[in-house]
Amino acid sequence: MPKRSTPGPDGQAVAEDGALAVSYLRVSTKEQAQRGGRDEGFSLPAQREANQRKAESLGAAIVEEFIEPGESGTTTDRPALQRLLAYVKEHPVAYCIVHKIDRLARNRLDDAMIHYELRQAGVMLVSATENIDETPSGMLVHGIMSSIAEFYSLNLATEVTKGLVQKAAAGGTPTKAPIGYLNVRKRDELGRDIRTIEVDPDRSEHVTWAFCAYATGNWTTAQIYEELIARGLTTVPTPRHPAKPLAFSSVHRMLTNPYYKGDVTYKGVTYAGAHTPIVPIEVWYRVQTVLSAHNSAGDRRRRHDHYLKGTVYCGACGSRLMISNARSASGNIYPYFVCAGRHSKRTHCTRPAILVDKVEQLVADHYKTIQIPPDVRHAMLGMLDEEFAALHASSETERHQLTVEKDRIQDQRRASLQAHYAGALPLDLLKEEQDRLARQLDLVTARLDALDSTYEEARTHLQECLALAGDCQTVYACGSDTTRRMANQAFFTRIYLDADDTIRTEPTRSFGLLLDRDTQHQALAWADQRQNASKRPTRTLNHDVEGSSKTRGVEVAGIEPASSSSEPGLLRAQLVYVGLLGPYACTSTVVARPSLS
Known part of the structure; x- marks a missing residue:
């Protein structure tokens, strides 16, 4: 018959022989702790009952119970466990009772450390369902059960990961769905539990709006964030966390997440998802372009915003030009561009401030100097097409x-x-092998693209660039502030304002090729050769040289044009250099198999 317990001096139950015990209960997830609509689910009460029976069989009284309602056993950083270890150091406890050893730890190292701390406090670890004690045989069983618990945990993690990889490969979502979607549990006609993804009717429209708005180039991420908060966008509530406003850092993460265009990424591998995209693929890629453009221009929400900010630089010291507003005695405000290096005293620059209106006009006038004349543009198009x-x-x-x-x-x-899937290749080796094969596939695909689609894409891209460069003055003069910002970022990496208030620019790679005088001369020479004109009047390029207020005349008729075989080769190398053709377009040599290492 179990020994009876009587109240001790502090009111706690104490066995008649004075033995005290603590009980430790744990389940791994909150779902287990709340299963069946009960406060403690089914597992915790069952563990408590088994631990109580074990205490009675030992003639001990449980004076404190430590409950872990949803904590993994793979770590010792558990609140209730740490309270238990602190408690036994301060109180005369004889036993620590657990339902099974795996409730206390899921790996041998943690088990040994916890067991050591209990023994240092004079506490014996007891399992309610396993023959664990301080005898040699009990300690042997303890070691075996601890190893089994660790094996179970590691094997379970491997099997779960394998299942999640297979789920992702089939288009499923192995992780929590991002905002705009809901993780949903259903049952099919056979009563099987189905976990799937559905579009969140309350939040998806806000996500779609954010992508479409940012794709226009008229919004910053800070403005998108403020508008989403004003629209009432919140996170999805969970049993542990209530709904709350979206964090600012989540906006950039959302705008760069390929899940919204229909892709699933897991363990570094991207798969075609089975969920419904809520952002058109062209809008998603447009957003990535705008994000890149804003980042390259140092674009962020500013106190004084302007379409030239982030693009114009001091020609003397290379610092950015920033806007500063000056107020006259009559109260009128005059915005100036000032050198940030001089303003912050980081440089010894003496560049004086210049009115924003004047800089705007200088940049607008500069577009006149780079506009490509129609005959040059037609010659370049013909040479490129050939x-x-x-x-x-x-x-x-x-x-x-x-x-x-x-x-x-x-x-x-x-x-x-x-x-x-057959168990013959571990996940780490699969990842390594898939990465190696992916690199090989990317290389071969790049070469195929250089032979097929890239040619057409490059041709289309250059045609569009030439059309823009042929009418850039009008586009810039008539465009909105957003259009002007994007034009500056498309044409130039930097716009310098020199000491004599002249504009000097660094063109981007694509437009650098088209604006290059040598390329334009080459195109005119090609056109002359195709017309079989042995003698013609001298033709000149007589428009402003980019970055200078002077004009330059170039003799073309007197140039001995290169042969048709060598001239396109130079152009081809230039196209490769600016990234419009793949690296293998410079040669037509055919090899049996590319080197893919």
Whole structure:
């Protein structure tokens, strides 16, 4: 018969022989602790009852109970466990009772450390369902059960990860859905539990609006954030965390998340998702372009915003030009561009302030100097079309070989994935193998793109750039502030204002090629050669040199044009340099198999 307990001096229950015990209860998830609509679910009461029976069999009284309602056993950083260890150091406790050893720890190191602290406090660890005590056989069982618990935990983690990888490969969402979507549990007609993703009717429209608004280039992330808060966008409430306003850092994370265009990324691998995209793919890519443009221009919400800020620099010291407002005696405000280096005393620059209106006019006038005349533009288009046609026609053999190579790599990727599902390839080796094959596939795909789609994309891109460069003065003069900002970022990496109030620019790579005088001369020479004009009047390029107030005349008729074989080769190398063609477009040499290491 179990020994009876009587109240002690402090009112706590004490066994007649004076033995005291503490009880430790744990479940791994909040869901387990609240299953069945009960405050403690089903597992915690069952553990408590088993621990109480064990205490009675030991003739001890449980004086304190420590409950962990939803904490993993893979770490010792658990509130109730730490309170238990502190309690036994301060109170004369004889036993620490757990339902099973795996309730206390899920790996041998943590188990040994906890057991050591209990023994240092004079406390014996007791399992309600396992034969664990301080005898040699009990300690052997303890070690075995601890190893089993660790194996179970590690094996479970491996199996769960394997299942999540397979789920992602099938288009499922293995993690918590981002804002705008809901994780939903359903049951099918057979009563099976189905976990799926649905569009959140209350939040998805705000997410879609944020993408569409930012894609216009008229909003900063700070403005998007403030508008989303004003619209009432909040996080999805959970049993542990109530709904709260979106954090500012979440806006950038949301705008760069490919999940919204239909992709799922897990363990560094991207898969086509089965969920419904709430952002059109072209809008998503447009947002990435705007984000990149804003970042490259140092774009952020400013006290004094202006479409030239972040693009104009001091020609003397290279510092950015910032806006400063000066107030006259009559109360009128005059905005000036001032050198940030001089303003902050970081440099010894003596650049005086200059009215914003004057800088605006100088930049607008500069577009007159870079506008490409119609005859040069037509010549460049013709030369480019001929080069792209030649590239496409000479690539059939290499295209076939690269297609075979691509199929081989894709077969290897599928084989490695099947080996992982069969248990023959661990996840870390799968990731390494998939990364290696992905690099090979990217290389082959890049070469195929250089033979096919990249040619057409580059041709289209250059045609659009030439059209813009042929009418850039009008576009800039008639455009909105947003259009002017994006034009400056498209044409120039930097706009310098020199000491004599002249404009000097660093063109971007794409427009640098088209605005380059040598390229324009080459195009006119090509056009002359195609017209078979052995003798013609001298033609000149007589428009302002980019970055200078002077004009420059260039003789073209007297130039001995390069042969048709070498001239496109130079152009091809230039296109590769600016990134409009892949690195393999400079050669038509066909190889049996590309080097993919």
